[in-house]
Amino acid sequence: MQSVHEATMREQFGATVTELLERDPRTALVLADIGVAQFAEVARAHPDRVVNVGIREQLLIGVAGGLALTGLRPIAHTFASFLIERPFEQLKLDLVHQGVGAVLVSAAGSYDWPAGGRTHMAPGDVALLDTLPDWHVHVPGHPAEADLLLRHAVAAEDTLQYVRLSEHRNAEPQPVEPGAFLTVRRGSRLAGVVLAVGPMLDAVLAATGTLDVTVLYAATVRPFDAAGLRAALGERADVVLVEPYLVGTSEREAHRALAHLPHRVLSLGVPRAEHRHYGSIPEHLAAYGLDAAALRARIAEYLW
Template sequence: MTDPRTRFADTAVDLVDRDPETALVYAEIGGQFFGGAAERHPDRVVNVGIREQLLVNVGAGMSLAGMFPIVHTFAPFLVERAYEQIKLGFGHQDVDGLLVSTGGSVDMSTTGRTHQTDADVALIDAIPGVSIHVPGTAAEVEAVMRAAHQQRGRHYVRVTAQQNSTTFDVADGRLHIARPGSSNLVILAVGPTLDAALAAATEIAHTEGIEATVCYTATVRPLDTDGLSRALAHTTSGEHPDVVVVEPYLAGTSAHVVSNALLDRPHRLLSLGHGRAERRLYGTPEQHLQVSGLDATGIARSVRALIRAHAA
């Protein structure tokens, strides 16, 4: 299975090679992928060094000059360290660009807090007009990048090492039904959480006798709210459906979007993701997911508690 970060780099280089109006700006991170492209296009492939605020400003300046920049580094450095530059350079100036991060949440679990962020999607969501993509496989990374490049506009793509076992057609941002079931329990899995959500749904079917519908999306902004509403279309009369949103970053990041989409439909919402408490112990990505309750066992445990609380 192709590594998502390698697929990002290959796609970025191909876009630069094919389109003379596309530029690539990076801050040391990923330099092992871009040497050949830099030799071919020294004016459009730029390494600014470990200066992330400059990274974003250079990308925004290129966009003001009529180019389409791909801006890349680790998620905490791109979003948290250079947030003001994103807000002003891209948002306030209303220019296009493709911001691509790697290493979000648990990828850098052995590196320490400086290299970890769970808040990047919530922060980017506060900037108007940014489409946010959380691909779940390497193939989906390429698909959302090529779609963003074709559409132009402002995009944030969150690339992580975790991958699902199934790839969906995500170029148009639609929500997919990964596991058909009851509209009384709908689980929305975002990006690389899908495999764990599917396994949890199977466990819930065995222990609670409820066949959950599992939906999948790789684009959270804009969220396909029409697709979510359709997944809830066959709720049992008089029942308030349970909606569980599983996101691979800060829990509750998409709660307001889901709630607003379902204003006409009484429902109960459970938001799963990483908590606000800092994880101070080193460990593997799998261990960090387990601590956050984002493995299959943890998701099933949370959903089971929701079901039983309402039945009591």
């Protein structure tokens, strides 16, 4: 259980970005009202590099693109639905088409704030970015991983980076390496592979505790670590993807990784159909079939 004194991913984001703004004069932050209070002090110290555009998300991305054209490394932050979905045309034109880099950091992704309703849910954000080239996508499962991945994203100059923060998290951080899948549990040579993305790891570990499976952990999903997935396979090329966003988002990537092998892929994630009864995060996970009990039943049925 999370300690009351332990930082959330968004709190860690605030601390990390404040440090980067103080230390690196090329770093800039663009906000759209969300998260402004976190950066009040550093904004007073660096008003030329901390910009709040108000509730104008298309402008948020446009300003980030403009700052990148001047040689700065912009970080843009708001809720995922307002960062990816609403200004998608600006992502396509002001960043990708212009050939500039930026770091997008979201919050409230798929089900973080159910009381906010559908307007504040974006389970299709990663799938939408997949329609554009050259995006690096990170899905940390713990605040410590968010810190590491955010620093990596900012340091990767002139690249397009998306860091997807969430209230949903694992109890402990993993020793993640950006871009590489981590083997958390090794099954027998006959075991299938379950790939848990970001905050889904704890539920996957609980679901598979007595099952003969290899569990991989992904805190970076784009580029997809095809070599890491292939290396985890035993004699069976059976893979289960468990993602905290739209079901099937990484299915094509898994098929590409295993194209030379007879294989099967089961995708588990947030269903395409809208869930209209808004409750807590655990209630949404249960409704989506993403809690430990449902995952165990679905994984066991598929692999055996």
